[in-house]
Amino acid sequence: MSANAPILALRGVNKSFGPIDVLHDINLEVRAGEVLCLLGDNGAGKSTLIRILSGVHQPTSGTIEMDGQSVGFPTPRAAADKGIATVHQFGGTFPLMSIGRSFFVGVEPTKGWGPFKTYDRKKANEIAVKAVQDFGITRIDDGDRLVGGLSGGERQSLAIARAVHFGARVLILDEPTAALGVKQAAHVLRIVNEAKRRGLAVIFITHQVMHAMAVGDHFAVLIRGAVAADFKKGEKTREQITDLMAGGETMADLEATIEGYMASHDGHPPPPSH
Amino acid sequence: MMASFAPFLRRPEAASIISLIGIVAFYVIIGGVDLVTLFGAASWINFAANLGIVAIPVGILMIGGQIDISIGAMIPAGSMTVAIVSGHFGLPIEVGILATLSLGAIVGLVNGLLTVRTTVPSLIVTLGTLVVMQGVVLAGANLLTGAASVKIEAPAWAKAAFGSLIGSSHQVIILWWLVAVVVFAFVIHKTRFGNWVFAMGGDLVSARNAGVPTARLTIMLFMLSAMSAAFVGMCGAIQFNSAQVSGGMGYIFNTIVSIVVGGVLLTGGFGSVVGIFIGTLTFAIVSQGIYFTQIDRNWSSLIIGVTLLLAVAMNESFRKFALRAGPRQATGRR
Ligand SMILES: Nc1ncnc2c1ncn2[C@@H]1O[C@H](COP(=O)(O)OP(=O)(O)OP(=O)(O)O)[C@@H](O)[C@H]1O
Ligand SMILES: [Mg+2]
Numbered sequence: 006m007s008a009n010a011p012i013l014a015l016r017g018v019n020k021s022f023g024p025i026d027v028l029h030d031i032n033l034e035v036r037a038g039e040v041l042c043l044l045g046d047n048g049a050g051k052s053t054l055i056r057i058l059s060g061v062h063q064p065t066s067g068t069i070e071m072d073g074q075s076v077g078f079p080t081p082r083a084a085a086d087k088g089i090a091t092v093h094q095f096g097g098t099f100p101l102m103s104i105g106r107s108f109f110v111g112v113e114p115t116k117g118w119g120p121f122k123t124y125d126r127k128k129a130n131e132i133a134v135k136a137v138q139d140f141g142i143t144r145i146d147d148g149d150r151l152v153g154g155l156s157g158g159e160r161q162s163l164a165i166a167r168a169v170h171f172g173a174r175v176l177i178l179d180e181p182t183a184a185l186g187v188k189q190a191a192h193v194l195r196i197v198n199e200a201k202r203r204g205l206a207v208i209f210i211t212h213q214v215m216h217a218m219a220v221g222d223h224f225a226v227l228i229r230g231a232v233a234a235d236f237k238k239g240e241k242t243r244e245q246i247t248d249l250m251a252g253g254e255t256m257a258d259l260e261a262t263i264e265g266y267m268a269s270h271d272g273h274p275p276p277p278s279h
Numbered sequence: 280m281m282a283s284f285a286p287f288l289r290r291p292e293a294a295s296i297i298s299l300i301g302i303v304a305f306y307v308i309i310g311g312v313d314l315v316t317l318f319g320a321a322s323w324i325n326f327a328a329n330l331g332i333v334a335i336p337v338g339i340l341m342i343g344g345q346i347d348i349s350i351g352a353m354i355p356a357g358s359m360t361v362a363i364v365s366g367h368f369g370l371p372i373e374v375g376i377l378a379t380l381s382l383g384a385i386v387g388l389v390n391g392l393l394t395v396r397t398t399v400p401s402l403i404v405t406l407g408t409l410v411v412m413q414g415v416v417l418a419g420a421n422l423l424t425g426a427a428s429v430k431i432e433a434p435a436w437a438k439a440a441f442g443s444l445i446g447s448s449h450q451v452i453i454l455w456w457l458v459a460v461v462v463f464a465f466v467i468h469k470t471r472f473g474n475w476v477f478a479m480g481g482d483l484v485s486a487r488n489a490g491v492p493t494a495r496l497t498i499m500l501f502m503l504s505a506m507s508a509a510f511v512g513m514c515g516a517i518q519f520n521s522a523q524v525s526g527g528m529g530y531i532f533n534t535i536v537s538i539v540v541g542g543v544l545l546t547g548g549f550g551s552v553v554g555i556f557i558g559t560l561t562f563a564i565v566s567q568g569i570y571f572t573q574i575d576r577n578w579s580s581l582i583i584g585v586t587l588l589l590a591v592a593m594n595e596s597f598r599k600f601a602l603r604a605g606p607r608q609a610t611g612r613r
Contacts, residue, residue, distance in 0.1 A: 081488045098485040100602070101549040102477055110478040111490035113471040123469040154602040 010073065011036050012206045013058065013089070013175050018067030020053055020230075027053050029231045031067070035175060035206040035223075040197060042217040043210045044250050045227035051210050054227070055177050058208070059091040060084035090168030091177040092161065100153030104137075104145065105130035107152050108167050136166040140196050158189030162196045169200060176200055177208045182216050194219050214246050226250060289601035291542040292554030294593035298540055298586055299561045305582075306564070310572025321448035323567035328456040330533050331559040332511050335463050336504040338538040338555035342467070343500055344480035344547030349390060349405040350508035350534065352412035353383060354527035357512025359416050359429065362522035366431030367424045376437070379513045380506050386412060387505030391498030401501075409531075420524050427524045433517045442518030452514050459507075464552040476500070480547025536583065537562040540590040542597075549598065561586065 011034035020028040028050050035041045043051050056062045058069070060078035068075045071087060078084040081091075099107040105126060106113075114125040114132070130148025137145045142162045145155070152160060161181050168176055178197065182190040190213075197220045201207055211217050217224065224241070226234040226249045234241075234249050241249075266273075287293055306312045317323075333350050340347055357379050365375030386408055393404045420427060433442060443451045467473035478486040479493050487493045508530070516522040541558025543550030565586050569579045 082490065085488060099478055099481040099548070101481055101544070101598070106474055106477070107481075110474065110486060113474050115471060122471075124471055124474055151602050 009036065011070075012072060014070040015054075015058075016068045016070060018054075018057065018064045018069070020050075020057060020062060021065050027230050028057075028064075031232055033225055033232065033235075035208055037174070037206050038201055038204045039222045040201050040207040040209055040220045041223045041225065042221035043208060043225055043227065044212075044214070044217060044246065046250060049227040050230040051227055052179060053230075055091065055179055055208060055210065058084065058175075059089055059177060088172060088174035089177065090171075090173035090175070091179070092164040092168060092181060093179055098152075098164075100151065102152055103130075103149050104152055104155075104163065105133045105148035108133035108136070108148075108163070108170075112171070132170070133163075133167075136170045137163050140166045140169075140199050142166075142192075142196075156189060157185050158192035161185075161193045165196050165200055169203060169205065173205060175206045175208065177210075179210045180212065181209070182211060182213060190216060212250075214243055214250065217246070218243060285600075288597050290554075291549055291551040291594075292557055293542070293597050294590050295541045295554050295557040295561060297593060298590045299557055299564070301589075302561055302565050302568075302582075302586060306568055306572050306574075310569070310574045312568065312571045317564075317568060317571050320571065321446075321450075322570070323563045324453060325448075325450045326567050327559050327563035328450060328453040329511050329515070330530065330537060330563065331456045331556065332452065332459055333504070333508050333530055334534045334537045334541075334555050334559050335459055335552060336500065336507045337534050338541065338543050338550060339463065339467060339476060339552070340500045340504050341538055341543050341545065342480045342547060342550045343476045343497065344483060345394060345401040345497060345500065346535075347390060347401065347405045347501060347504045348531045349386060349408040349412060350504060351528045351531040352409045352416065353386060353505050353508035354512040354515075354530055355522070355524055356382060356386075356412050356416045357509030358516035358522035359420055359512075359524060360509070361513045362429040362431040362516045363420065363423055365433070366516075366522075367429050372433050372437045375431075376513065379509050383506030383509030384502050386509075387502030388498060390505065391501035394501065395494040395497050417524050428521055430521050431516055432520060437517055441514040442516075450514075450518060452511070452518075455510075455514070460552060460556045464556075467552050472496075477548055480544075480549075482548075533562060533566075536587055539594075540587060542590075542594050544594075544598070558590075561590075 014034045015031050018028060018031040019026070031054060033041070043054065045051050053062065057064050058078070060081040060083050063077070063079070069078065070076065076087065078087070078089070099110065102110075106129065109129045114128045115122045116125040116128070117123050134146060134148045140162055142159060145159060145163070152163065155163065165176065165178075181193050181197075185193065194216060197207055197209060201220070207220075209217070209220060222238050224234070224236055224238075224246065225232050226246070228249075303314075303317075306317070307314060333354070337347050337350060360379040360382050361372075361375040364370050364378045365372045390401070390405050390408055393399065394401045397404075420429065439451070441451065445451055445453070467476060475486065475491045475496055478489065478491055479496060483493060512522075512527070537559040538550075538555055539545060539558070540561050541550070541554035541556070543555060562583070565583050566579055569576050569582065
């Protein structure tokens with residue numbers, strides 16, 4: 006098992022929806038124990054890219070490789086079966102179910118036999134609580150609590166712990182910190198680091214450069230559907246990354262434009278461009 | 280005090296229990312009803328049992344994120360089927376029962392298939408089958424028997440099982456209802472299958488991605504609700520020795536009120552079988568118990584409406600409470 010071999014790779018992937026080209030010639034790799042940060046402005050194609058990786062969309066052309074073998078993910082289920090876990094912004098799913106029950110949806114532990122095989126609540130709660138606590142979330146100690154009653158960060162952590170417990174190899178996080186305050190975000194970033202330490206490959210989407218820099222080993226910036234920059238930790242400064250994300254225009258340029266506009270329009274800011 | 284009360288309030292059926300106690304207290308205090316008379320009376324219990332057998336599967340369907348209003352036509356369809364097959368044509372009752380349940384299974388299958396194969400909401404799908412089945416029952420009865428009312432004389436065993444009275448006034452269907460409550464409470468709250476229903480109602484796509492066979496499960500639940508409605512219709516025909524083409528529409532409104540009072544979330548993912556049971560009892564007492572009070576029965580709709588609104592408000596706040604606090608914090612132990 007070479008540490009350098011990518012688990013998952015995109016080779017020349019294009020995606021269009023009818024006449025709209027959303028992704029152009031994407032080449033990316035993720036490795037075990039590495040966090041790939043996917044950066045880019047709104048509409049750059051980040052979500053589309055991870056939907057291809059998680060089986061929601063199919064690439065129009067190009068290939069996906071897993072452990073060097075070309076693979077297809079016809080459904081989200083197929084991607085999940087191959088160890089690709091996607092955690093959505095609010096940690097997903099089932100807010101009105103208990104922690105134990107939601108953790109085991111589809112793979113519930115049972116006890117007894119035949120028609121009297123019952124859901125093993127105690128076992129489910131124990132395993133679920135232990136899985137989250139192993140990630141350092143010791144405040145979760147009761148598997149009967151409803152998922153919707155957890156904080157945003159705790160819910161993310163639960164979802165990540167669940168993915169790891171069920172053997173995910175690639176963890177995809179679409180803006181997990183977007184709706185969170187500073188403390189909660191720090192929480193999630195710690196969990197991401199823990200997942201990485203356990204040898205998962207993580208794809209982390211964010212708009213916040215600080216969050217990306219806190220966990221990222223590798224960075225890819227998408228601009229209008231193409232990989233505009235691909236670099237490693239420490240190769241670029243925070244300002245350079247911010248400028249890249251703004252679509253090549255530097256922040257200083259943007260500020261100058263806005264100030265110039267406001268000066269000539271009685272102090273009104275320019276209307277949004279889209 | 281709060282410590283022992285908090286876990287209770289977090290249960291889906293908490294509000295329905297309070298509603299039930301509240302309405303009985305209201306009828307006793309304001310209506311001057313005698314509790315012994317009320318609880319000894321069969322009328323509202325019979326009403327509750329007929330309603331309850333339909334409300335349980337429809338409520339489970341609602342927990343799973345769907346709704347079925349075609350039950351309004353499936354009740355007369357069930358009584359007509361058994362009456363035409365075994366009454367008008369004189370075939371053995373077993374054939375009539377089989378035909379009735381098969382009809383339920385087929386309509387449920389159609390409801391389920393249309394719901395999972397299209398993006399049409401199940402409210403509209405089952406509105407369609409409701410109207411279609413009404414037409415089928417009317418035209419079918421007319422075509423086959425030339426009448427809107429068909430007689431049926433069931434043999435003794437079938438009469439005993441589906442249409443007899445226990446004591447002198449309690450319908451045997453009450454027993455079927457209680458069995459259904461126990462069986463479904465077990466299945467929904469103690470098995471994997473039950474967990475899938477909650478997951479499906481909470482988030483259909485995530486449940487499917489987690490490996491829950493959502494399409495099959497949805498179809499099964501629709502079949503169950505249509506078959507239950509046909510069963511209730513069949514029991515009525517055997518009980519009263521005749522079937523009518525009309526009736527059943529009231530069940531649509533009554534089941535939904537009972538289910539929602541019982542704490543099931545209209546949008547799915549939350550609820551309990553015990554809650555549906557108690558919601559049905561509450562609704563039956565509100566609507567039928569009024570005859571035992573000195574309250575003018577014209578007020579009954581008003582009382583039903585107020586009960587519904589209060590129950591919904593309570594459900595809402597208890598659900599928030601359940602979400603907000605874990606048992607540990609709520610009991611004050613940090
Ligand atoms: N199903 C679709 N059909 C047509 N166009 C689509 C579809 N999905 C996405 N797009 C388009 O593709 C582009 C990229 O969208 P995407 O959601 O991937 O961006 P994003 O980088 O995730 O943006 P954000 O940061 O706002 O989440 C957008 O212009 C969007 O309108
Ligand atoms: Mg996005």
